[in-house]
Amino acid sequence: MTSARIIAAATAALGATPLLALAADAPRQGANIPAIVMFVLFVALTLAITYWAAKRTKTASDYYAAGGGITGTQNGLAIAGDILSAATLLGISSLIYGKGYDGFLYCLCLIVGSPVILFLMAERLRNLGRYTFADVTSFRLDPRPTPDRCARRRR
């Protein structure tokens, strides 16, 4: 058998798989109109917010950290949205689907990190007066100004 024949046979077998699935499953489900409408609505809303936010972005500083002008409430909403989208939608729902209420343990693990980070890190970041974590680490670790600073201290 030549390789072309193998590929043709594999393609035919793969192409027949949906037919097999169709034959095995009972009647096909119709289109889930409410789900599609909700999906399109969410995408449209996200695009609208992105368009609105992009119009306010002028400089590189705006682009990286919103010009340092994010309020506490906005930041809280952003963190809440981050946790809700990734962890809740994918992690918790699938864990509870797969493992029953044992998956609830994941909720606890999810929430325990944020208070500990708040108690141990927040004050230090605030004292440093830097805006993002990247700013803080580059403040500590940037190799270029550090020798200069050491030299000045010795003087």
Place this chain on the structure above:
Amino acid sequence: MSSAVYEQIRRNRKYPLMVARRRRLAHSLAMVVLGLFFGFILVVAFDPKLLATPVSDGAVTTIAIPLGVAMIVLFWLLTGFYVMRAQRDFDSIKKEILKEVSQ
């Protein structure tokens, strides 16, 4: 601010007290959260039957569910407590120290 002002802040009587109080609060709250969480995880690991006890006779819900919910609510309240203390107590002490120094 110049280094002379920093030196004055360091010499201010209230400053080391405030730093020590703040550190004690943050560390004890972190210990409470981590202790409860890892205690729960250790019970899950070594005695899962204990947490599988039903809430009442014939109930499907086990005591792990209300315990977990209580912990989540407690952590949330502790976050609020820390933010309240940081904004009300420590920020006002910081303002006092800065006012004394700038005089």
